[in-house]
Amino acid sequence: MNKLILSAAALALMAGAATADTVRMGTEGAYPPYNFIDDDGEVAGFEREVGDELCARAELTCEWVTNEWDTIIPNLVSGNYDTIIAGMSITDERDEVIDFTQNYYPPTASAYATLTEGADMMGGVIAAQTSTIQAGYVAETGATLVEFATLDDTIAAVKNGEVDGVFADKDALVPFVEEQGFMFAGDDVPLGGGIGLGVRESDTELKDKFNAAIDSMKADGSLNALLVKYFGDETAQY
Known part of the structure; x- marks a missing residue:
């Protein structure tokens, strides 16, 4: 019986490890060109490209989830997804409820x-x-x-x-x-302190991974390239 219990526990740990690198990216899908639903029914836009690239650099697998804007923070807190990447400005009021990465879109x-x-x-x-x-x-x-x-x-x-x-x-x-x-x-x-990814306050490791990936994109110019692609040459850049 003890062996069975131990085996079950081991399997549970393995299952947790297998899914630990999958991150559910919560977005609105209704705020072009930041995020929107394309003709194929997929999340598209600036934040889709940024999010996919951040996940690739952090060695994470993105799964995209859409949620109405007015409940997007409560549903992050309740665990329906792991991040908010939805044109959300960093503010002191929001920072009392959730945590933010550094901004991936400058204050504008x-x-x-x-x-x-x-x-x-x-x-x-x-x-x-x-x-x-x-x-x-x-x-x-x-x-x-x-x-x-x-x-x-x-x-x-x-x-x-x-x-x-x-x-x-x-x-x-x-x-x-x-x-x-x-x-x-x-x-x-x-207004605001730029746009960042929202994460639960307990997810410090995930926040650190995304911060490192954002640093990398800022350093090699790829984030600026996406800003120009979606918002034009006159937009604020890093």
């Missing part, structure tokens, strides 16, 4: 965009994605905040005349300005 600007020249961004009705640093910022201004589940929903609200403008990451708004008649309004607003 948020911006207002509208379809109406002269629209009042400070006192009007402004859309922002729920549970974002942009929503928190708008709530502290004189504007009326209306929160939506996704970036696309905020854009639709502007087009439908429900709101006067949208406030979001400037890089995420560029395609709408260049291709869909939107215009930037007012000054850029620097």
Whole structure:
């Protein structure tokens, strides 16, 4: 009986070891060009390429999982995946709940965009994605905040005349300005400490592996190459 128990324990340990190098990468899949679902139903975008390369350098196997933005932190904490790689800015408030790697996207600007020249961004009705640093910022201004589940929903609200403008990451708004008649309004607003991978506070070894991989990508220029590929020559780089 003792031998059977020991054998079962050994098998359990071996099974744990076999799966220890598989990391479930949690993303939204609805925030292009950071992350989105392509025509084949696969996660794609800047963070898919960054995440796959980080896993390769850390000798980990990535499994991609999508989750709605407004519950993405609770589902990391509860163990539904092992990281968040979803355009999530590093903030003190979030850092009280989860831990972050160093940033893989430098601190950049948020911006207002509208379809109406002269629209009042400070006192009007402004859309922002729920549970974002942009929503928190708008709530502290004189504007009326209306929160939506996704970036696309905020854009639709502007087009439908429900709101006067949208406030979001400037890089995420560029395609709408260049291709869909939107215009930037007012000054850029620097927010957050860049974008990092979120991990559970107990996963220090995983955090260290990803930090080393991010260092490697910064050092050899491959991270800058992906930043330029997805966000253009004018984007912030390392």
